[in-house]
Amino acid sequence: MGPDTAxxxxxxxFIGVFVCFSIAFVSYKxxxxxxxxxxxxxxxxxxxLGLGFFVEGLVGLNGPFPWLPSVTATLVVVGLVLETAGYFxxxxxxxxxxxxxxxLALGILIFPVLAVSGTELQNLLSFLSFYFVLYGVVETLYxxxxxxxxxxxxxxxxxxxLACGILTQWLSIMYISVNLLPLVEILLTEMGLMMLFVPxxxxxxxxxxxxxxx
Amino acid sequence: MAQYRxxxxxxxxxxxxxRDMNTEGSGVGITxxxxxxxxxxxxxxxxxSELVGSGLLVELNSEKVSKYRISDKGIQFLQVYGxxxxxxxxxxxxx
Numbered sequence: 001m002g003p004d005t006a007x008x009x010x011x012x013x014f015i016g017v018f019v020c021f022s023i024a025f026v027s028y029k030x031x032x033x034x035x036x037x038x039x040x041x042x043x044x045x046x047x048x049l050g051l052g053f054f055v056e057g058l059v060g061l062n063g064p065f066p067w068l069p070s071v072t073a074t075l076v077v078v079g080l081v082l083e084t085a086g087y088f089x090x091x092x093x094x095x096x097x098x099x100x101x102x103x104l105a106l107g108i109l110i111f112p113v114l115a116v117s118g119t120e121l122q123n124l125l126s127f128l129s130f131y132f133v134l135y136g137v138v139e140t141l142y143x144x145x146x147x148x149x150x151x152x153x154x155x156x157x158x159x160x161x162l163a164c165g166i167l168t169q170w171l172s173i174m175y176i177s178v179n180l181l182p183l184v185e186i187l188l189t190e191m192g193l194m195m196l197f198v199p200x201x202x203x204x205x206x207x208x209x210x211x212x213x214x
Numbered sequence: 215m216a217q218y219r220x221x222x223x224x225x226x227x228x229x230x231x232x233r234d235m236n237t238e239g240s241g242v243g244i245t246x247x248x249x250x251x252x253x254x255x256x257x258x259x260x261x262x263s264e265l266v267g268s269g270l271l272v273e274l275n276s277e278k279v280s281k282y283r284i285s286d287k288g289i290q291f292l293q294v295y296g297x298x299x300x301x302x303x304x305x306x307x308x309x
Binding site: 026030033034035036037038039042093094136139140141142143144147149151152154155156199200203 | 220221222294295297298300301302303304305306307308309
């Protein structure tokens with residue numbers, strides 16, 4: 001990746017951090033107001049995702065932190081682990097919340113670990129993330145079928161773009177010589193996050209009144 | 215497959231019944247709340263004392279029968295609940 005594309009990559013990573021923490025903030029507000037475990041899982045998911053993007057963003061910051069290259073490999077793995085944990089909580093909130101029984105949901109969540117154990121760690125994490133997000137897309141689309149809310153469709157679209165981003169990330173790990181793949185990945189991820197952010201924007205800006213005392 | 219209601223959902227359902235069924239302004243009886251809330255008498259009694267204790271419902275005693283009406287705080291709770299329910303539904307989730 002050239003210096004210009006690396007800079008774009010950095011900026012996009014930190015926009016992703018902002019979007020994730022904004023969604024986590026609204027979810028946390030929801031948790032405090034309603035005490036619903038749904039918001040606990042949603043907030044946890046986006047805190048992990050935000051931290052994951054933050055750590056991945058740090059990887060490119062060689063200028064201000066010259067010691068970073070020595071820990072780059074560790075940071076990449078830590079970032080991916082945090083990201084995967086975030087996607088897991090996102091999938092998990094659907095698994096316990098929507099139509100499936102808890103036992104079946106647990107089986108679905110455990111399945112990929114059994115299926116791909118033994119592969120390289122980064123591949124494994126990308127695969128798991130992809131699987132979790134895809135599961136989230138399916139569940140969100142299923143919810144849209146019942147609710148017919150445009151916001152739900154937007155979130156499903158955002159998650160689908162995130163899934164495409166993760167797939168590209170996976171490809172970029174496997175085909176490291178293709179320079180454009182990391183940028184395509186981050187662009188897809190950012191577009192996905194922006195789509196997730198649109199329904200949340202009203203709550204973040206306070207247009208939707210959510211501060212009433214309970 | 216049956217969908218289980220969370221505690222916050224049950225509270226919202228009870229408050230909604232107390233708000234919507236109080237057409238005459240004299241409150242809603244426990245029978246009506248039981249019918250609409252779809253839960254056992256003992257569980258409903260416990261929940262009602264909690265809701266009265268937290269100020270979401272007001273207990274009205276008339277002719278030896280307790281009736282309940284939603285308080286201003288309860289109405290505010292339902293408004294906030296509705297907003298966050300919309301938010302959760304956007305993510306395909308329910309409260």
